[in-house]
């Protein structure tokens with residue numbers, strides 16, 4: 001399967017809608033719909049299929065691992081980013097006066113910031129790293145905030161608010177210089193940007209299937225660098241994290257030796273069916289091909305926005321952006337509603353209109369949204 005026009009037939013919504021909202025949720029494919037139907041058919045035909053469900057969870061783990069260029073033993077299957085981040089912080093002591101600081105970028109998703117601040121109840125201090133006037137957060141700002149008391153640095157790969165891409169590799173390097181760990185929430189990148197966890201040198205990567213992985217809510221992942229596993233004991237846990245799930249032993253805590261120690265309860269089986277199907281579309285297209293396709297569309301979009309005299313919030317440098325292009329508006333809610341009335345689905349955050357590009361988008365989609373914006377120039381200046 002390919003990208004652009006060649007794949008559009010898989011996604012019924014594209015027959016009638018210009019869909020530019022993959023930063024919120026990827027479009028539903030026929031393949032994902034069939035996967036959900038298979039789940040229901042199996043339930044009808046055979047009842048509980050525990051062994052098959054465990055096998056499907058392992059299929060999801062394998063797909064996540066391939067997408068990140070990691071080993072399956074470095075991946076936990078979660079229900080959300082929140083579960084993964086809670087698992088990590090639950091394994092860190094945050095003793096007052098000791099290594100108790102969590103450094104977070106201003107572009108973290110609320111769940112990361114809120115979980116970090118919740119650790120204040122356990123002795124943590126949270127340090128915020130704010131963007132400069134141009135909206136980017138240079139690595140130097142992280143370097144100023146990270147010191148020998150930093151336990152964890154959270155740097156989202158792509159800002160869901162502005163489309164800025166952070167230099168995760170450099171931030172991880174600075175974190176490591178100070179003995180800190182580094183987490184990259186990559187929800188807004190995975191599936192649209194080729195992420196190689198080894199090349200990034202980052203300790204943790206988390207994300208989920210709702211957006212560019214084309215699945216539904218309720219399935220996520222946490223990558224944990226294998227060298228760290230032995231020293232990290234999550235205290236947020238569950239029986240699917242145990243070294244022997246079906247031993248049914250309540251006498252101790254004996255987590256799996258690999259990253260499955262960050263799993264928790266019963267796997268989200270229906271979402272795994274959908275997620276594995278969605279990820280198979282991404283894998284067949286190839287993330288590198290998707291990244292190149294999306295980058296070219298973003299370049300076209302930004303050039304068109306410049307012609308309109310709009311304020312593009314997302315960086316122009318292709319290396320500093322990804323599938324999300326944001327543009328400022330003086331009435332963004334109205335803009336989103338008016339475009340929706342023309343069957344152009346975009347979204348908003350802060351004062352920014354968000355246009356998200358994915359493998360199924362084509363130049364026509366970009367031209368269509370630009371034409372709709374050209375008719376509403378007063379909302380852009």
Ligand SMILES: Cc1ncc(COP(=O)(O)O)c(C=O)c1O
Nearest residue numbers: 080081082109111160187188208
């Ligand atoms: C960057 C980012 N992180 C996390 C989430 C969601 O977190 P969770 O899976 O805990 O709902 C989203 C989107 O919903 C996101 O865009």
